[in-house]
Amino acid sequence: MKKIETAKAVGHVLCHDMTQIIKGVSKDARFRKGHIVTEEDIPVLLSMGKDYLYVWEKQEGMLHENDAADRLYRLCKNEYMNESPVKEGKIELFAAIDGVFCIDLEKLNAINSIDELMIATLxxxxxxxxxxxxxGTRVIPLVVDEKKLQEAERIAGNTPIFSLKPYRRKKCGIVTTGNEVFYGRIKDTFSPVVVKKLEEFGAEILGVTYCGDEPETITAAINEFLAQGAEMVICTGGMSVDPDDRTPAAIRATGANIISYGAPVLPGAMFLLSYQDGRPVLGLPGCVMYAKRTIFDLVLPRLMADIPIAKKDLAKLGNGGLCLSCEVCHFPNCGFGKGGH
Structure with missing residues (x-):
């Protein structure tokens, strides 16, 4: 940094905060470190007793924090995202639509391993x-070696490290299984829960079909919804290992590709995920009916945003897959399902 006369400081960058004291009113930083001095600032600075200032001395190969932050955020931004103005080397990104926020974690971790650069995300x-x-993206010091930004740009390549996948209004069918419901012995309290969760994502409910415990009737009900153009079919109940719980066998009989029967999530271990010609066919365990949040809440947003889910994706849910059943639920602002992605 160098010392210059305040009157000649227009266009220069301050190297530290400048505090203004107004007796009985305020004592706070009037100008922050990194502020670029304007013509209008000169009288204010002089009134603060600042006849001289310490400013950044531009050096070849070094970037001011704001210029570096701009280059850093451009590695992140993708469609459906808005950015904040740059301030003290920081730029924040905001969602322009409802959807699922996705990150290239390998690239994010590599960039965050570069000294003096940081990207913090959901x-x-x-x-x-x-x-x-x-x-939020930020450059730690006031000035940073340009080579560090060049390394981050090399890591990011030509594709932004973030994406925001919009939800799609899908046609969904629900198959509710179990003789106890089919014969009216008990009231159906399962499908209303599923309907409510689907409608939160704008789904169109084609209907609810009630079946007994016979696998053939469950298979037929699934196929009927698929024939009607359902883009997702959800089966409720009959997912345990009891001999009379036949839903997994019924789903297999449709010819669907079974991704996994079972997931490392509690509640929700007996979850089944399959695809029939690219259309998800799910088997939901009974916990979805009564627990506040379950495996269904973790996978549903992705399915509604057409994000394919593989077996390895379900396996990663184990880290963070234990819901603590808090008395006051703050999902998704909690650790449930947030680890290991």
Whole structure:
């Protein structure tokens, strides 16, 4: 840094905060470190007793924090995202639509391993609403070696490290199984829960079909919804290992590709995920009916945003897959399902 006369400081960058004291009113930083001095600032600075200033001395190969932050955020931003103005080397990104926030974690971790650069984000696959904050990028010092930004740009390549996948209005069918419901012995309290969760994502409910415990009737009900153009079919109940719980066998009989029967999530271990010609066919365990949050809440946003789910994706849910059943539920603003993505 160098010392110059305040009157000649227009266009220069301050190297430290400048505090202004107004007796009985305030004592606070009037100008922050990194501020670029303007013509209008000169009288204010002089009134603060600042006849001289310490400013950044531009050096070849070094970037001011704001210029570096701009280059850093451009590695992150993708469609459906808005950015904040740059301030003190920081730029924040916000969702422009409802959807699922996705991160290239390998690239993010590599960039965050570069000294003096940082990108802080929501968790991968976080369901967001328009206006939600997604991430903040920041350069730590006032000036940074340009080579560090060049390394970050090399890591990022030509594809932004973030994406925001919009939800799609899907046609969904629900198959509710079990003789106890089919014969009216008990009231159906399962499908209303599923309907409510689907409607939160704008789904169109084609209907609810009630079946007994016979696998053939469950298979037929699934196929009927698929024939009607259902883009997702959800089966409720009959998912345990009891001999009379036949839903997994019924789903297999449709010819669907079974991704996994079982997931490392509590509640929700007996979850089944399959695809029939690219259309998800799910088997939901009974916990979805009564627990506040389950495996269904973790996978549904991705399915509604057309994000394919593989067996390895379900396996990663084990880290963070234990819901603590808090008395006051703050999902998704909690650790449930947030680890290991």
């Amino acid at each position: 968790s991968n696959y976080y369901p967001v609403k328009a206006g939600n904050k997604l991430a």
